[in-house]
Amino acid sequence: MRVVYLHGFASSARSTKATFFAEKLAAKGIEMSVPDLNQPDFSTLTVTRMLKQVGDAIDAVGEPVALIGSSLGGFVAVQAAVEHAARIQRIVLLAPALDFDGNRLSELGDRGLDEWKSSNRLDVFHYAYGRMMPVQYELYADALRYNAFDAPLTQPVQVFQGGRDSSVDPDTVARWAAARPNVELHLLDDDHQLVGSLGEIWKQMERFLF
Numbered sequence: 001m002r003v004v005y006l007h008g009f010a011s012s013a014r015s016t017k018a019t020f021f022a023e024k025l026a027a028k029g030i031e032m033s034v035p036d037l038n039q040p041d042f043s044t045l046t047v048t049r050m051l052k053q054v055g056d057a058i059d060a061v062g063e064p065v066a067l068i069g070s071s072l073g074g075f076v077a078v079q080a081a082v083e084h085a086a087r088i089q090r091i092v093l094l095a096p097a098l099d100f101d102g103n104r105l106s107e108l109g110d111r112g113l114d115e116w117k118s119s120n121r122l123d124v125f126h127y128a129y130g131r132m133m134p135v136q137y138e139l140y141a142d143a144l145r146y147n148a149f150d151a152p153l154t155q156p157v158q159v160f161q162g163g164r165d166s167s168v169d170p171d172t173v174a175r176w177a178a179a180r181p182n183v184e185l186h187l188l189d190d191d192h193q194l195v196g197s198l199g200e201i202w203k204q205m206e207r208f209l210f
Contacts, residue, residue, distance in 0.1 A: 008071030
């Protein structure tokens with residue numbers, strides 16, 4: 001089994017978590033593929049585009065796949081697992097933004113969303129690039145086409161969620177997990193980044209994946 005890692009919004013293939021898990025897996029002789037979901041242009045990012053990149057990464061592997069998705073990458077991982085159910089055997093979600101409309105972007109409010117739509121530009125801080133960068137309204141509009149709560153997942157799923165997460169609502173994640181008997185939920189005393197829990201996450205993930 002090969003592993004494909006999907007980084008979060010305004011993050012990158014070289015994030016702390018991606019690097020950590022790549023090293024742990026490499027020590028077991030397993031290569032982890034990490035598509036750069038910012039490419040070809042961060043401003044034109046959409047869920048549909050990310051799903052195409054994930055599909056390409058899965059096709060390139062040519063073996064059964066385990067998906068790891070962080071934050072928005074977790075939202076994408078859920079959709080990808082439905083589209084490629086025959087290829088994806090296991091799923092790990094890290095602070096997944098399962099309710100895209102109800103999480104960080106909803107803080108804009110109706111007025112902010114209208115302004116984003118009319119200007120087609122929302123400036124966000126991109127942690128990988130270290131500066132403010134624009135993203136087009138199509139990211140939001142396209143994401144509304146997908147619903148993680150209706151996704152018919154059949155694969156075993158492992159979820160790690162911080163109780164002090166200010167970007168993803170822990171109660172929403174717990175409710176999503178509780179409705180699915182194939183989901184193993186781990187609530188951690190951590191924030192959205194989960195960096196302080198990486199050791200515990202890997203311990204549980206190693207058992208789950210292998």
